[in-house]
Amino acid sequence: xxxxxxxxxxxxxxxKISWVKHTAYRLNFLLQILGPAIxxxxxxxxxxxxxxxxxxxxxxxxxxxxxxxxxxxxxxxVGLVAQGHGAWNLAEDIRMGRISSYLIYPFNFxxxxxxxxxxxxxxxxxxxxxxxxxFKSMGIIQLPGSSLFIFGTVYTLFISCFWFSIQYLTxxxxxxxxxxxxxxxxxxIVATFLSGAIIPLDLYPEALVKILNYTPFPxxxxxxxxxxxxxxxxxxxxxxxxxxxxxxxLALTYINHLIWKRGIKLYxxxxx
Amino acid sequence: xxxxxxxxxxxxxQFVSFKKLPGVMGSFTSFFKRNPIIKNAVEDFTFTVKAGExxxxxxxxxxxxxxxxxxxxxxxxxxxxxxKILGHNPWERDKALRKKMALVMGQKSQLWWDIPAMDSFxxxxxxxxxxxxxxxERISKMSELLGVKDLLHIHVRKLSLGERMKMExxxxxxxxxxxxxxxxxxxxxxxxAQENIRHFIKQYHExxxxxxxxxxxYMQDVQALCDRLVLIFDGKKSFDGxxxxxxxxxxxxxxxxxxxxxPQDPKHSFFSSLNTKWNEELTQLELRIEEARLxxxxxxxxxxxxxxxxxxxxxxxxxxxxxxxxxxxLLRKKSP
Numbered sequence: 001x002x003x004x005x006x007x008x009x010x011x012x013x014x015x016k017i018s019w020v021k022h023t024a025y026r027l028n029f030l031l032q033i034l035g036p037a038i039x040x041x042x043x044x045x046x047x048x049x050x051x052x053x054x055x056x057x058x059x060x061x062x063x064x065x066x067x068x069x070x071x072x073x074x075x076x077x078v079g080l081v082a083q084g085h086g087a088w089n090l091a092e093d094i095r096m097g098r099i100s101s102y103l104i105y106p107f108n109f110x111x112x113x114x115x116x117x118x119x120x121x122x123x124x125x126x127x128x129x130x131x132x133x134x135f136k137s138m139g140i141i142q143l144p145g146s147s148l149f150i151f152g153t154v155y156t157l158f159i160s161c162f163w164f165s166i167q168y169l170t171x172x173x174x175x176x177x178x179x180x181x182x183x184x185x186x187x188x189i190v191a192t193f194l195s196g197a198i199i200p201l202d203l204y205p206e207a208l209v210k211i212l213n214y215t216p217f218p219x220x221x222x223x224x225x226x227x228x229x230x231x232x233x234x235x236x237x238x239x240x241x242x243x244x245x246x247x248x249x250l251a252l253t254y255i256n257h258l259i260w261k262r263g264i265k266l267y268x269x270x271x272x
Numbered sequence: 273x274x275x276x277x278x279x280x281x282x283x284x285x286q287f288v289s290f291k292k293l294p295g296v297m298g299s300f301t302s303f304f305k306r307n308p309i310i311k312n313a314v315e316d317f318t319f320t321v322k323a324g325e326x327x328x329x330x331x332x333x334x335x336x337x338x339x340x341x342x343x344x345x346x347x348x349x350x351x352x353x354x355x356k357i358l359g360h361n362p363w364e365r366d367k368a369l370r371k372k373m374a375l376v377m378g379q380k381s382q383l384w385w386d387i388p389a390m391d392s393f394x395x396x397x398x399x400x401x402x403x404x405x406x407x408x409e410r411i412s413k414m415s416e417l418l419g420v421k422d423l424l425h426i427h428v429r430k431l432s433l434g435e436r437m438k439m440e441x442x443x444x445x446x447x448x449x450x451x452x453x454x455x456x457x458x459x460x461x462x463x464x465a466q467e468n469i470r471h472f473i474k475q476y477h478e479x480x481x482x483x484x485x486x487x488x489x490y491m492q493d494v495q496a497l498c499d500r501l502v503l504i505f506d507g508k509k510s511f512d513g514x515x516x517x518x519x520x521x522x523x524x525x526x527x528x529x530x531x532x533x534x535p536q537d538p539k540h541s542f543f544s545s546l547n548t549k550w551n552e553e554l555t556q557l558e559l560r561i562e563e564a565r566l567x568x569x570x571x572x573x574x575x576x577x578x579x580x581x582x583x584x585x586x587x588x589x590x591x592x593x594x595x596x597x598x599x600x601x602l603l604r605k606k607s608p
Binding site: 017021 | 287347348349373380398
């Protein structure tokens with residue numbers, strides 16, 4: 001076997017082991033599947049039904065009731081695939097000195113962590129597919145044409161790489177800061193708000209949207225949702241999103257590499 | 273293979289921490305003005321270890337043993353000095369070096385909690401690129417030796433501490449490492465489990481002639497396993513030599529304890545020339561006798577006094593260790 005296959009084998013077994021770990025607690029796993037879907041149905045669906053109630057022709061900034069539900073459903077799907085992985089463990093692993101084992105095994109910490117993320121993504125994609133099928137069969141959503149759907153899916157996977165790299169970064173900051181929880185929660189809240197995951201960016205003041213277009217935020221939720229809803233379909237616009245997210249991800253990965261190299265020198269392996 | 277496996281030269285590690293006053297105000301002021309406290313965890317540590325040696329690293333809590341182990345295994349980066357393990361700088365964490373090294377931590381589990389030990393072993397098989405035949409051979413041999421054959425497929429979180437420790441040992445020895453670091457491998461274990469682990473390590477070492485560095489607070493471990501002891505106090509090496517020499521660090525006296533059937537008179541002329549230590553009831557006497565006079569004094573004691581039983585100490589290093597920990601200055605006098 002050549003070295004590449006041997007390494008691939010290491011990744012594969014790590015993914016499988018993480019799989020077992022992610023699903024070790026069955027109830028937890030089940031809640032993880034059901035929880036977000038229930039929240040979506042009860043909170044968002046009911047909220048927007050109430051807003052549009054009795055006014056079947058109401059259009060808010062170009063969104064009628066059907067559009068609004070579509071928007072929120074796709075926001076939910078994008079969030080599920082792109083942002084499901086919390087990477088909460090990383091910071092704790094560093095602070096509690098749990099990364100020592102990975103410094104000793106001939107398999108690097110980032111490799112282990114990435115493999116664990118890939119395995120989580122596989123579960124998450126399965127959950128999303130099931131959710132999609134259920135909502136489709138209930139007639140709540142419409143799927144775009146197959147090429148747009150595939151493009152949207154690939155794009156969403158790019159976004160998940162972006163989220164992974166930025167969460168990895170916030171985790172690495174634990175080499176310097178005792179507690180990074182607040183930092184990560186604020187990042188999530190800000191991103192959720194500015195990316196259009198809570199309400200469509202069309203509802204925000206125009207000036208704000210103009211500024212936002214210079215940040216990666218709209219490309220994290222608003223853009224992919226527009227693709228799934230068939231509102232963005234020109235090749236130019238489609239590749240713009242991928243290019244922006246791709247460049248950000250590469251830059252973050254490089255920064256992570258540098259930060260790891262500096263941080264590991266500060267690592268004291270608390271408690272061993 | 274006589275080239276040193278581990279070589280250090282004036283190795284040192286400093287930790288910087290920041291003083292924080294208690295309470296909210298303390299947090300507030302230390303946010304703006306941080307008072308660094310620099311602690312030398314290890315200082316000027318120089319030693320070499322050859323292939324096949326078992327070295328016991330001894331010292332009180334906080335003396336720097338674990339810091340040394342972390343530097344040896346490349347987990348932390350030394351602040352100064354040189355350190356080579358099998359010719360590598362461990363903190364560069366070359367994969368080639370990592371494949372020849374193992375670390376077992378008694379206080380910390382390296383196995384995955386939520387899966388059976390066997391699954392962890394299979395993972396490590398891939399990581400260390402161990403062939404199937406070798407893997408199976410080692411698993412069956414080690415699990416036999418440790419008596420854990422039936423436990424391989426049970427979730428690690430359901431194992432007892434002793435069983436888990438055995439699995440930890442197996443996990444770290446699967447790849448047949450050249451250098452093994454054992455950090456308190458018997459901590460918290462019952463006497464039988466301790467003995468099992470010691471026996472296993474001894475046997476493993478005899479068969480593989482690997483190099484082992486072990487830290488432990490149990491002197492039985494040290495006595496049973498190590499040929500050579502290294503003592504650390506306050507981050508500095510204060511003794512390095514064979515275990516027999518360590519026993520004699522405080523002189524060539526033996527300690528013998530006699531139990532009498534009735535109280536004795538400590539002012540008896542026979543005792544005047546001896547180093548004695550009586551219990552309160554005057555029925556037990558601990559004598560420190562020069563090795564050369566041991567036979568003569570003991571024989572006379574048994575003849576002249578109502579001795580019920582007597583014993584020589586089993587673990588002289590334990591006594592030496594205790595005295596040194598209570599009075600570290602003793603060493604400074606010994607080695608000017």
